[in-house]
Amino acid sequence: MEASLVRTTSRLASQQLSRRRLYSTVQDLPRTVGSFTDAAPPAPTRSRSVFDDAVVAASPRYDWTREQISQIHQTPLMELTYAAGNVHRRFHKPGAVQLCTLMNIKTGGCTEDCSYCAQSSRYKTGLQATKLSTVESVMEAAKVAKANGSNRFCMGAAWRDMRGRSRGMKNIVDMVKGVRSLGMEACVTLGMVDREQAKMLKDAGLTAYNHNLDTSREHYPNIITTRSYDERLQTIENVREAGIHVCSGGILGLGETPQTDHVGLIHTLATLPAHPESFPVNKLVPIKGTPMFGEEPVKFEDLVRCIATARLVMPATIIRLAAGRVTMPESEQMMCFMAGANAIFTGEKMLTTDCNGWDEDKDMFRRWGLEPMQTDASRFVEVEQEPVFESRSFAHLKDEVPSKATEVAT
Ligand code: SF4
Numbered sequence: 001m002e003a004s005l006v007r008t009t010s011r012l013a014s015q016q017l018s019r020r021r022l023y024s025t026v027q028d029l030p031r032t033v034g035s036f037t038d039a040a041p042p043a044p045t046r047s048r049s050v051f052d053d054a055v056v057a058a059s060p061r062y063d064w065t066r067e068q069i070s071q072i073h074q075t076p077l078m079e080l081t082y083a084a085g086n087v088h089r090r091f092h093k094p095g096a097v098q099l100c101t102l103m104n105i106k107t108g109g110c111t112e113d114c115s116y117c118a119q120s121s122r123y124k125t126g127l128q129a130t131k132l133s134t135v136e137s138v139m140e141a142a143k144v145a146k147a148n149g150s151n152r153f154c155m156g157a158a159w160r161d162m163r164g165r166s167r168g169m170k171n172i173v174d175m176v177k178g179v180r181s182l183g184m185e186a187c188v189t190l191g192m193v194d195r196e197q198a199k200m201l202k203d204a205g206l207t208a209y210n211h212n213l214d215t216s217r218e219h220y221p222n223i224i225t226t227r228s229y230d231e232r233l234q235t236i237e238n239v240r241e242a243g244i245h246v247c248s249g250g251i252l253g254l255g256e257t258p259q260t261d262h263v264g265l266i267h268t269l270a271t272l273p274a275h276p277e278s279f280p281v282n283k284l285v286p287i288k289g290t291p292m293f294g295e296e297p298v299k300f301e302d303l304v305r306c307i308a309t310a311r312l313v314m315p316a317t318i319i320r321l322a323a324g325r326v327t328m329p330e331s332e333q334m335m336c337f338m339a340g341a342n343a344i345f346t347g348e349k350m351l352t353t354d355c356n357g358w359d360e361d362k363d364m365f366r367r368w369g370l371e372p373m374q375t376d377a378s379r380f381v382e383v384e385q386e387p388v389f390e391s392r393s394f395a396h397l398k399d400e401v402p403s404k405a406t407e408v409a410t
Contacts, residue, residue, distance in 0.1 A: 054072055100153070100345050101154065114224050115222075150358075155188045180204075213250060216256065250262075308340055323345075346358055
């Protein structure tokens with residue numbers, strides 16, 4: 001074959017190839033699955049699904065069935081995360097991520113048997129128990145957190161409950177007042193609290209109370225035996241009734257089955273009278289000496305799927321990347337933000353585990369165009385001029401059941 005003919009043939013082949021490539025990337029050409037034709041696209045036959053309704057929702061709904069959440073959870077991940085990102089932008093300021101700092105104000109010596117926890121006195125983890133921190137030391141740490149851009153300061157004490165801790169409660173009340181006086185949001189996690197204790201915390205100005213459900217009701221007895229799921233729900237109710245925002249989420253990687261246990265966890269929280277103000281997603285940090293050490297780590301795709309599902313099911317809730325973020329590359333963290341996460345813990349420590357530092361997070365924010373979320377009302381965008389998102393109190397939203405999404409479906 002002559003050289004010119006070879007050149008012509010190969011040019012034609014490459015033109016065909018490039019035409020094929022171009023053709024296959026054009027979005028609006030009519031095509032049928034498996035081959036490219038000029039035939040008209042088939043008319044859509046699929047009826048609206050629960051996923052479709054969640055994607056167009058303009059307000060939260062509280063009447064989810066577990067089956068419906070399971071259907072959303074099973075959506076192909078590409079579609080699920082894209083949809084969650086869209087819903088996220090409808091309910092929250094895009095790119096706004098809340099910076100929280102968590103201080104352990106009383107370490108170790110806890111009587112509970114949470115099988116993942118370094119602070120349980122039942123396991124030999126080498127952790128040194130301490131007394132309750134002083135109000136002064138807490139204020140010092142809160143000021144450092146504020147100076148570094150955190151706008152929520154969380155305080156955790158390793159206690160089963162607050163019974164017989166009136167002196168401790170008095171100090172915590174002072175800590176809460178002190179943190180609030182800095183213009184920061186204050187959150188505490190102190191184990192179980194009754195109505196009276198919740199009211200004391202509310203009167204001190206507490207913004208939020210953290211009490212995680214950890215996992216689904218079914219899997220829970222495999223993780224903790226010293227307090228029941230219903231006791232946890234009771235504390236959540238006491239906090240909510242006192243008018244304090246609820247922060248409640250889970251730990252992924254406790255040997256659970258994502259398809260059932262992540263769905264179960266989300267279902268329980270999404271069908272409470274009000275959705276939690278925030279939903280922390282923890283990735284188990286395995287602690288040597290605890291029963292959970294050596295568990296198979298949660299797969300990243302299961303973690304993202306959990307976040308995206310929670311975003312679609314509880315659209316107004318803040319989703320917090322909590323423990324274990326330090327083990328995630330920045331690209332994974334960004335995928336979580338795109339799928340609906342909008343809060344992180346940042347600082348020197350997260351309870352007893354390592355935490356991504358402020359400088360590292362500031363660099364990440366700069367690289368990706370993220371910004372620290374502002375406090376209170378300014379954190380939400382308005383949704384179709386509905387006044388409900390001008391305030392952070394979701395309590396009144398429960399009156400809106402059935403939601404617009406349900407109305408569309410029926
Ligand atoms: S998770 Fe909390 S309640 Fe459970 S053992 Fe640890 S400190 Fe105690």
